[in-house]
Amino acid sequence: MNQDLLDLKPKPAIRRRGQRTRTIPEQIADDVSRAIVNGDYRGGERIREQELATLYGVSRGPVREAIRTLQERGLVNFFPRRGAYVVDVTLDTIVEIFNVRAVLMGLAARDLARRKDVEFVAELHTGIAEARAMAKAKATTPLDFARAIAHLGGMVAARCGNKHLARLLRDQLDHTLWGIIWRDRPLDFFTPQRQAAAVREWEKLEAAIAAADDSEADLLLRRVFFNARDAAIKTLQKTRSDKVGPAGLIRD
Amino acid sequence: MNQDLLDLKPKPAIRRRGQRTRTIPEQIADDVSRAIVNGDYRGGERIREQELATLYGVSRGPVREAIRTLQERGLVNFFPRRGAYVVDVTLDTIVEIFNVRAVLMGLAARDLARRKDVEFVAELHTGIAEARAMAKAKATTPLDFARAIAHLGGMVAARCGNKHLARLLRDQLDHTLWGIIWRDRPLDFFTPQRQAAAVREWEKLEAAIAAADDSEADLLLRRVFFNARDAAIKTLQKTRSDKVGPAGLIRD
DNA sequence: CCAATGTCAATTGTCAACAATTGGACAAAG
DNA sequence: CTTTGTCCAATTGTTGACAATTGACATTGG
Numbered sequence: 001m002n003q004d005l006l007d008l009k010p011k012p013a014i015r016r017r018g019q020r021t022r023t024i025p026e027q028i029a030d031d032v033s034r035a036i037v038n039g040d041y042r043g044g045e046r047i048r049e050q051e052l053a054t055l056y057g058v059s060r061g062p063v064r065e066a067i068r069t070l071q072e073r074g075l076v077n078f079f080p081r082r083g084a085y086v087v088d089v090t091l092d093t094i095v096e097i098f099n100v101r102a103v104l105m106g107l108a109a110r111d112l113a114r115r116k117d118v119e120f121v122a123e124l125h126t127g128i129a130e131a132r133a134m135a136k137a138k139a140t141t142p143l144d145f146a147r148a149i150a151h152l153g154g155m156v157a158a159r160c161g162n163k164h165l166a167r168l169l170r171d172q173l174d175h176t177l178w179g180i181i182w183r184d185r186p187l188d189f190f191t192p193q194r195q196a197a198a199v200r201e202w203e204k205l206e207a208a209i210a211a212a213d214d215s216e217a218d219l220l221l222r223r224v225f226f227n228a229r230d231a232a233i234k235t236l237q238k239t240r241s242d243k244v245g246p247a248g249l250i251r252d
Numbered sequence: 253m254n255q256d257l258l259d260l261k262p263k264p265a266i267r268r269r270g271q272r273t274r275t276i277p278e279q280i281a282d283d284v285s286r287a288i289v290n291g292d293y294r295g296g297e298r299i300r301e302q303e304l305a306t307l308y309g310v311s312r313g314p315v316r317e318a319i320r321t322l323q324e325r326g327l328v329n330f331f332p333r334r335g336a337y338v339v340d341v342t343l344d345t346i347v348e349i350f351n352v353r354a355v356l357m358g359l360a361a362r363d364l365a366r367r368k369d370v371e372f373v374a375e376l377h378t379g380i381a382e383a384r385a386m387a388k389a390k391a392t393t394p395l396d397f398a399r400a401i402a403h404l405g406g407m408v409a410a411r412c413g414n415k416h417l418a419r420l421l422r423d424q425l426d427h428t429l430w431g432i433i434w435r436d437r438p439l440d441f442f443t444p445q446r447q448a449a450a451v452r453e454w455e456k457l458e459a460a461i462a463a464a465d466d467s468e469a470d471l472l473l474r475r476v477f478f479n480a481r482d483a484a485i486k487t488l489q490k491t492r493s494d495k496v497g498p499a500g501l502i503r504d
Numbered sequence: 505c506c507a508a509t510g511t512c513a514a515t516t517g518t519c520a521a522c523a524a525t526t527g528g529a530c531a532a533a534g
Numbered sequence: 535c536t537t538t539g540t541c542c543a544a545t546t547g548t549t550g551a552c553a554a555t556t557g558a559c560a561t562t563g564g
Contacts, residue, residue: 023332024547025320049516059549060516061313065320068277072324074419080275081516081555096416099363103355107502111351114499161499164348167326168424173416214502247366247413250359250466275517301546311519312546333525333546510561517554524547534537 025065028056029073032066036075036086037179043088047076074173087173091242094181095229097173099250102225104169105153106218108160109205113214120159121210127152128202135195142190146182149198156221181232189235201227219252226251277317280308281325284318288327288338289431295340299328326425341428343494347481351502353426354477357405360412360421361457361473365466372411373462379404380454387447394442398434401450408473433484441487453479471504478503 022030032052035041052063067084070076076084087093112120131148134140157169190198201224208217233244274282284304287293304315319336322328328336339345364372383400386392409421442450453476460469485496 021332048514050514061316061548064313064517065317068317068320069324072321072423074416080273082557083516093416096414099359099414100356100417100420103359104352107351107355110502111499114502162348162351164326164345164425165352168352168420171324172420215504247363250362250366252467277517300544302544313518316547334527335546505564507564508562511559513556513558515554515556517552519552520550522547522549524545526543526545528542528544530539530541532537532539534535 023062024056024058025062025069028052028058028063028066029069031056032070033073033075036070039179041086043086045086047084047086049083073171091233091236091240091244092248094232094236095244095248098225098229098232099248101169102222102229102250104165105156105225106222108156108162108165108169109209109217109221110214111160111162111165112156113209113212113217115161116212117159117161120155121206123159124152124155124202124206124209127155128199128206131202132199135192135199142195143182145190145195145198149202150178150182152202181236189231194231198224222252275314276308276310277314277321280304280310280315280318281321283308284322285325285327288322289428291431293338295338297338299336299338301335325423327428339425339428343485343488343492343496344500346429346433346484346488347496347500349426349429350477350481350484351500353421353429354474354481354502356417356421356426357408357477358470358474360408360414360417361461361469362466363412363414363417364408365461365464365469367413368464369411369413372407373458375411376404376407376454376458376461379407380451380458383454384451387444387451394447395434397442397447397450401454402430402434404454429484433488441483446483450476474504 032047041047047067049060049063049067052066053060056063067076067078071078071084074087076086078084127148131145131152134145134148157166160166160169201220205217205220205224208220230249236242237244284299293299299319301312301315301319304318305312308315319328319330323330323336326339328338330336379400383397383404386397386400409418412418412421453472457469457472457476460472482501488494489496
C-alpha cells in the first residue's frame with residue numbers, strides 16, 4: 001500500500017470555462033483505484049479514512065467522497081459504521097467480469113464498425129502494428145506485450161460512439177482485471193505462439209471494422225475476451241484453490 | 253421537485269451482524285435518484301447542496317456523498333465548484349442506453365438459462381401470468397401494464413447469477429429510461445395488440461430459459477429491448493425535435 | 505469451560521464554521 | 535453595441551470538533 005504522494009494542492013491558476021478540473025476527491029479515488037488495480041491492497045483489506053486522509057494531507061471529508069466513488073465503481077465493499085473493504089476477486093468474479101466486458105466490448109466494436117470511423121481504424125492499425133512489432137522483437141517482455149494488447153482494448157472502449165457504454169467501460173470494476181490477473185503472470189501465458197495468435201485476432205477485428213461488418217466485429221471481439229477469460233482461469237487455477245462453475249463459461 | 257420527506261433519523265435498534273443498514277447518504281441518493289427517474293427534475297437542472305440538505309434535514313456532508321453516488325451512476329453531471337446538474341437525456345442517449353441494456357440483459361438471460369434455476373422460472377411464470385391477466389383485463393391502464401413488464405425485466409436483472417452484472421443493471425443509469433420514457437406515454441404505445449405481443453415475447457423467453465437454451469434466451473431478450481428501443485424512439489420523435497442517427501439502431 | 509454482559513479505545517457519521525471560487529451585475533472603455 | 539474590468543452575493547470545498555457505533559477484550563455467573 002505504499003504509493004507516491006499526489007501533487008494535490010497546487011490548483012491551476014487559469015482554466016477555460018467548462019473545462020473539468022480534477023477535484024481532490026477524484027484524484028484520491030483515481031489514485032486508490034490504481035493502487036487496488038495494481039494489487040497494492042490485498043482483497044478484503046480494510047481502508048481507514050484517517051489513514052488515507054493523512055496520506056494525502058487532507059481531512060476525512062474528501063476521502064469519504066472518494067470512498068463513495070470507489071464503492072460505486074465496485075472496487076470496495078462498504079459497510080455502514082464498519083468501513084470500506086477492498087473487494088475480494090474470486091475466480092467466479094473474474095469470469096463474471098470477463099463475460100460482461102466481452103458483451104460490452106462486442107457492442108463497442110459493433111458501434112465502431114457501423115460508424116465507419118476511418119480515423120479510428122487508422123489508430124487501431126498503428127496500435128496493432130506496435131503489438132505485432134513487440135511480438136516479433138525478442139527483447140520485449142510478455143508484460144509489455146500484455147500492456148500493448150490492453151491498450152488496443154482501451155482504444156475500442158474510449159473511441160466507441162456510445163458514450164454511455166464508454167463511461168461504463170472506463171469506470172466500472174472491469175479494469176481491476178488487469179492488475180489482479182496479469183501482474184507478474186503473463187510470463188507463463190503470453191508465449192510467442194499466443195502473442196502471434198493475439199495479433200491475428202486483432203487483425204481480423206480491424207478488417208471487420210474497416211469493412212463495416214458490425215456483426216462480425218462484435219463476434220470477434222467477444223471471442224477475444226472469452227478466450228482471454230478461459231486462458232486467465234486456466235493460468236490462475238494453478239495458484240489458487242478456487243474452482244469455477246461451468247455456468248459462466250459462455251461461448252460466442 | 254416536491255418529494256415526501258424521508259424518515260431519516262430513527263435508526264433501527266437491533267441489527268444482525270453483517271446486515272447492511274441504509275445510511276443517510278444512500279437514502280438521499282436513492283430518493284433523488286427516484287425523483288430524477290420520475291422526471292421530477294428537468295434535464296440540465298441544477299442541484300444545490302444546501303437545498304437538499306435542508307430538504308432532508310441534514311448537513312451538506314451526507315448530501316455531497318449522495319451527489320457523488322449519483323454522479324457515478326450517471327444521473328448527474330458534476331462540475332467542480334459549479335455544482336451538479338441533472339443529466340439531459342437526448343434521443344441518442346436513449347438509444348445508447350437501450351443498446352447497452354439489451355446486451356447486458358441478454359447476458360443475464362443466458363446466465364439464467366445455463367443455471368437452470370427452476371425457482372426463477374416459476375417466479376417468472378407467475379410474473380408473466382400477471383402481465384397476461386393485465387393485458388386481458390380491460391380495467392388496467394397501459395401504465396400498469398408497462399410496470400408489470402418492467403417488473404419482469406427487473407426479475408431477470410436481480411436474479412441472474414452474475415453478481416457483477418446484477419449490480420450494473422441495478423445501479424447504472426439505464427433505469428432512468430423508465431421514468432423519462434414511459435411516464436404518461438404508454439397510453440399511445442401499449443395498445444392491446446402490443447400488450448399481447450409483449451406477453452408472447454416473454455412467454456418465448458421463459459420457454460427458452462426453461463429449456464436451458466442460452467443462446468436463444470440471449471437473442472430473445474436482446475430483441476425485446478431492441479424492439480422497445482425502436483418503439484420508444486418512434487413515440488418520442490413525435491414530441492421532440494431531436495433526431496437519431498442510424499449507427500445506433502443495432503439489430504440482433 | 506462457555507455464554508452473557510460490561511467496558512473502552514478506535515473508527516465512522518455528522519455538523520457548523522470558515523475559505524475559496526464562480527458567475528452575474530454593473531459600469532467604463534473601445 | 536460589444537468588450538473589459540471590478541465588485542459581490544451565492545455556492546461549493548474543506549476543515550476540525552463532536553456524537554454515535556463497533557469490535558475486542560475483560561468480567562461475571564452459570
